[in-house]
Amino acid sequence: xxxxxxxxxxxxxxxxxxxxxxxxxxxxxxxxxxxxxxxxxxxxxxxxxxxxxxxxxxxxxxxxxxxxxxxxxxxxxxxxxxxxxxxxxxxxxxxxxxxxxxxxxxxxxxxxxxxxxxxxxxxxxxxxxxxxxxxxxxxxxxxxxxxxxxxxxxxxxxxxxxxxxxxxxxxxxxxxxxxxxxxxxxxxxxxxxxxxxxxxxxxxxxxxxxxxxxxxxxxxxxxxxxxxxxxxxxxxxxxxxxxxxxxxxxxxxxxxxxxxxxxx
Numbered sequence: 005x006x007x008x009x010x011x012x013x014x015x016x017x018x019x020x021x022x023x024x025x026x027x028x029x030x031x032x033x034x035x036x037x038x039x040x041x042x043x044x045x046x047x048x049x050x051x052x053x054x055x056x057x058x059x060x061x062x063x064x065x066x067x068x069x070x071x072x073x074x075x076x077x078x079x080x081x082x083x084x085x086x087x088x089x090x091x092x093x094x095x096x097x098x099x100x101x102x103x104x105x106x107x108x109x110x111x112x113x114x115x116x117x118x119x120x121x122x123x124x125x126x127x128x129x130x131x132x133x134x135x136x137x138x139x140x141x142x143x144x145x146x147x148x149x150x151x152x153x154x155x156x157x158x159x160x161x162x163x164x165x166x167x168x169x170x171x172x173x174x175x176x177x178x179x180x181x182x183x184x185x186x187x188x189x190x191x192x193x194x195x196x197x198x199x200x201x202x203x204x205x206x207x208x209x210x211x212x213x214x215x216x217x218x219x220x221x222x223x224x225x226x227x228x229x230x231x232x233x234x235x236x237x238x239x240x241x242x243x244x245x246x247x248x249x250x251x252x253x254x255x256x257x258x259x260x261x262x263x264x265x266x267x268x
Contacts, residue, residue: 006112007068007089011061013051013079016245017070018043020105023121023246024114031064036208038239039247051079058082070108072244074182096159096181098167101244102126125249129167132257136169139264145170146199146227149242150206151215154188160244161252165203168256169264173197195221201263202227203256204235207242211235234259 011032012018019039021027027043035049050060056079061069069083069090080090091111095104102122109118136142145165147157157165162178165171172178173194177186188194202225204211213233222228236259241252 007066009064009066009068010112011050011064011066011069012037013056013069013071013076014053015039015239015243015247016072016101016104017108018047019246020108020118020121021112024109024112024117026112026114029112031066032061036239055079056082058086062086062088068111094181095244098129098160098163098249101160101246101249104244105246121246125246128253129249132167132169132253135257135261136167139169139261141264141267143170143200143260143263143267144173144198144226145201145203145260146173146194146197148202148204148206148211148216149183149186151204151212154191154194155183156186156188158183158186158242160248161205161241164241164248164253164256165260168253169260170201170256173199191219192221195224198225199227200230200232200267201259202233203259204233205238205241207238232263 008029009031010029012030014034015037018030018033018037021030022040030047032050033043033047034051037044050057054075066088069088071080071092073094076092080092083090093104095101102125105122106118109115147161147165149155149157156174156177159178162172162175180186202216216233217228227233236255240247240255
């Protein structure tokens with residue numbers, strides 16, 4: 005049977021449970037949830053990224069709460085103090101997302117469906133890799149999660165860039181799980197690494213390519229010179245769940261292959 009009254013503190017467990025047909029178990033969601041849209045319409049919103057309405061969550065009588073990473077450690081601790089069972093996942097890679105889908109499915113008695121869902125994403129990833137092999141040239145890609153301070157892409161984003169046919173210009177940053185460790189100490193390092201594509205996904209606000217292009221010295225960056233600055237909406241790339249492996253990968257593939265076609 006597994007848990008029957010689940011509160012999801014982030015979007016990825018909500019989307020995964022809907023895809024598995026187990027949405028009736030969800031009694032509360034994150035206010036930042038946009039996928040699937042019906043969840044936002046019908047489920048109570050009880051949390052943000054770093055805060056939650058503890059009293060409202062307790063009123064929902066959850067038998068399981070799912071969150072993500074260090075950013076929700078204090079929320080988890082408070083709920084645990086009230087006797088609530090909490091699972092904080094901490095996956096940061098494409099393989100971690102696939103494993104997360106399988107584990108969550110197993111927890112709710114939908115192991116076979118979760119295996120099939122993950123296998124479908126694996127096939128899509130393999131197809132994207134194969135398409136990328138046909139590119140005449142791989143663009144160098146700078147992915148920016150935030151602008152003030154400038155934060156580079158996390159591991160699963162860097163991996164998806166590579167799958168789609170690009171090369172992350174800050175691969176050493178991608179290996180750092182915490183955002184504070186991916187802050188650019190020197191913005192001119194982007195100029196030195198000369199990305200062909202700049203992709204922005206500023207969590208919670210619109211990417212402003214004109215502001216990026218106006219940064220001192222950045223006019224020398226190939227991506228700025230060629231007008232190759234593009235937004236990827238944060239809900240489809242910055243949450244480590246199904247969205248990143250589907251819509252996120254599709255968006256990256258379209259942008260990278262589009263760049264290759266224009267440069268060809």
